[in-house]
Amino acid sequence: MxxxxxxxxxxxxxxxxxxxxxxxxxxxxxxxxxxxxxxxxxxxxxxxxxxxxxxxxxxxxxxxxxxxxxxxxxxxxSKYVEITSPIIGTFYRKPSPDKPMFVEVGDVVSEDTVVCIVEAMKLFNEIESEVSGKIVKILVEDGTPVEFGQPLYLVDPS
Structure with a gap:
């Protein structure tokens, strides 16, 4: 296993x-x-x-x-590509509480699109999509801790 x-x-x-x-x-x-x-x-x-x-x-x-x-x-x-967390920290879907979400299910993203922020040691790190495609699933709740390599989003690259 x-x-x-x-x-x-x-x-x-x-x-x-x-x-x-x-x-x-x-x-x-x-x-x-x-x-x-x-x-x-x-x-x-x-x-x-x-x-x-x-x-x-x-x-x-x-x-x-x-x-x-x-x-x-x-x-x-299996046909989807995962966007994973490059660091350990807290996952945020918005740049600030009063701003809209970076991406929603159904949004089309490119390789340079910011999809979320991961806060680590009071530093807010913008996470960009690694692939172009359509967001099909958000795997993490806003404001929750994430690990290195943890999948955050599923993207349909087709």
Whole structure:
């Protein structure tokens, strides 16, 4: 399981409203706990021998549904290009609270179009589109923290 798969699983669990999900496979054990504001993830690469014999806390069927739902979502979005965050910081869709959004779903952007701002250490960094195309989905809520490389927008380049 790759890091991107784990990140997608965390996002899916957070959106689903589940408070805890445990996933055990041959060589990996993942526990995702969500609270009111934070998500806690524990990943063990190799489960101890005693742990492998214990029954799984989460039923296998819902885990299989999660995996298939993620595959369907990945297939739907595979034709789109992601605009990602080049830095860690706070994502803002507007230049200031009283100004309009940089871009909305359906807007056409070019390679030099500013699509958002990411604030890092009190510095506001304008993020430009890396591709030309049409914005099809906004992946991050305004005012939320983002990580390096986190997808912010999906763009249809056709």
């Amino acid at each position: 790759e890091l991107k798969d784990i990140q997608n699983l965390i996002k899916f669990v957070a959106k689903s409203g589940a408070s805890e999900v445990k996933l055990e496979m041959e060589d990996i054990k993942i526990t995702i706990k969500t609270g009111s504001e934070k998500t806690e993830t524990t990943i063990l690469q190799q489960a101890p021998m005693g742990m492998q014999q214990m029954p799984m806390a989460a039923a296998p069927a819902p885990v299989a549904e999660v995996a298939s739902a993620e595959k369907v979502e990945v297939e739907k979005t």
